[in-house]
Amino acid sequence: MASDLLSIGLSGAKAARTALDVTAQNISNAATEGYVRRTIGLTEVASTGYNQNVRDVSLSGVRVEKILRNADAFRQSEVRRTGSDTARANVEVNGLGNIESALEQSGVYPAITGFDAALQKLQEDPVDTSLRASVIEAARTMAATFQIASKELDAVGKGLQFQAADGVTQVNRIAGELARTNLRLARAADASSDQTALLDQRDKLLADLSQYGDVNTTLAPDGSVTVTLGSTATNDPLVSGGATRTLAMTTASGGTVAYTLDGAALTLAGGSLAGQQLALGKLAQLHTDLDDLADTIVTKVNAANGGGTDRTGAAGAALLTGGSAATIALATSDPAKIATAPASAPKNSRDASNLDAMRTALAAADPAGRMDAILFDISATVSGRTVTRDALATISDAAKTALSAQTGVDLDAEGVNLVRYQQAFQASGRVMQVAASIFDSLLQIR
Known part of the structure; x- marks a missing residue:
């Protein structure tokens, strides 16, 4: 006893x-x-x-x-899922906000309206040298703002691409650490302090990984995890036991990015990598719209000027060069080269019919309206995505609170x-x- x-x-x-x-x-x-x-x-x-x-x-x-x-596996999964969606929305909104700032601060819209105003003022006295010089300077300013906008958009794109490339590096690093954790879990004694510490490390790595992409997990009895990255359930696993696959990024000529996993195309629906991809897609569309607008202005102005006679009595020549926002420039700085008079008009003619034709052609192309539409497009997109981000953040915070109440x-x-x-x-x-x-x-x- x-x-x-x-x-x-x-x-x-x-x-x-x-x-x-x-x-x-x-x-x-x-x-x-x-x-x-x-x-x-x-x-x-x-x-x-x-x-x-x-x-x-x-x-x-x-x-x-x-x-x-x-720890509840379902709640942890919800935290990863909602956190991944929030990370995507945050990165996308930040990227779109930078795009919006680049377009608005470049001053393209007021430069276009300023050029039209200078042409309208020139109609009052087509042979006035100061008015002609004002048109040349307005055209120079307009071309410069297009170039600035293009450079700023390129800078935003480079930043997003750099962040995406860094995200890919981090995903591969985390995948390697998860694989090593899996191997250690397979050797750990069941229900030991070492195993619980490894499980904490595993869950922390999964939470970090979910910030870069949407993840799906399958847990083994020994605590090791198989991780699939992407929105398609049939994707090859990123991590399986102690083995990993390599995530890579390719950049297209338009600046957009795509992801591959061991060479196979990968579609991401969540995480910062998806947000950067979405922002770069919008950037490419807006850059194309801006290039088309610049090309239209160059084409319309040069066509109208080439159909008239300049102040010296010579046939009108090109006032602008280039075919995109990055290349648009002033072809001449001589105010006399503005062909305000119709074809075959005499020297110093006060007939402004060709100037009227230039303004009519520009009015039909509506460059100011198109630039306004570009600005409204990005502004409305930022506003809509911000509402979505705030809603996702609320859902994510609720999931984190529920998990913290259990695990804290x-x-x-x-x-x-x-x-x-x-x-x-x-x-x-x-x-x-x-x-x-x-x-x-x-x-x-x-």
Whole structure:
């Protein structure tokens, strides 16, 4: 009996000591990112045979069966999914906002209206040198703003491409770390402290990975994970056991990007990589619209000027060169080259019919209206995406709150556990003292 009491007390002391260690670990890691609260699972220690009867069961104390992580796989998956959507929306809105700023701050719209205003003013006196010089300067300003807008858009595109390339690098790095974690989990003792630490590391890596792309996971009994990247369930896994596949990025001539996994095309629906891809797609469309507008202005102005006579009596020549926003430029700085008069008109003619034709051609092309439409397009897109981002952020925050309520450390509860397990440890020690006293008394019987 005394020996049984000793074993029971010893098992209780060991279990209480382990519980105190786990509680202390919870408290010390309360603010550690990715840490999941632990609890211990206890079970009875039972042995067969008592009083020389093998059919009896002798209850011999308690033991720690496993260390439990208070983590719900479904809630973790929801946090990754909603976080991935929010990351995509954040990156897309930031990229679109930079595009909007590049177009608005370049001043293309006021430069176009300024050029039209200078042409209208020239109609008052077609031979006035100062008015002609104003038209040349307005054309120079317009061409310069187109070039500035093109350069700014290119800079935004380069930034997005750099971020996407860095994201690809990070995905491959995280995939390698996940593969190594999988191998360590396969060798870890079941329900040990080492395994729970590895599971925390695994979940932290999955959360980091979900910020770059949408991930789907399949958990094995030993805790290792198979990770599929992308919106298609049939994609080859990024991580399977200790093996990984390589994510790569290609850049098209228009500045858009595409992703491949070991050479196979990959479509991403979430994460920052998808956001950068979407922003670059919008950038390419707006860049094309701006190039088309610049080409239209050059074509209309040169065609109209070539159909008239300049101030010297010569046939009109090209005023602008280039065929895109990046290449548009002033072909001549001589104010006399503006062909305000109709074909075959004499030198210094005050007939402004060809100038009227130029303004009519520009009015039909409506460059100011088209530029306004470009600005409205990006502005409306930013506004719509911002609403979507805010809604996704609210959903993501709710998912994080629900997970944190389960996995987070409550210091008040842990303080209570410290007292409870300390008392259990002391009680087990007292049981062993009583058993020792009984055993000593038995030895003293004569």
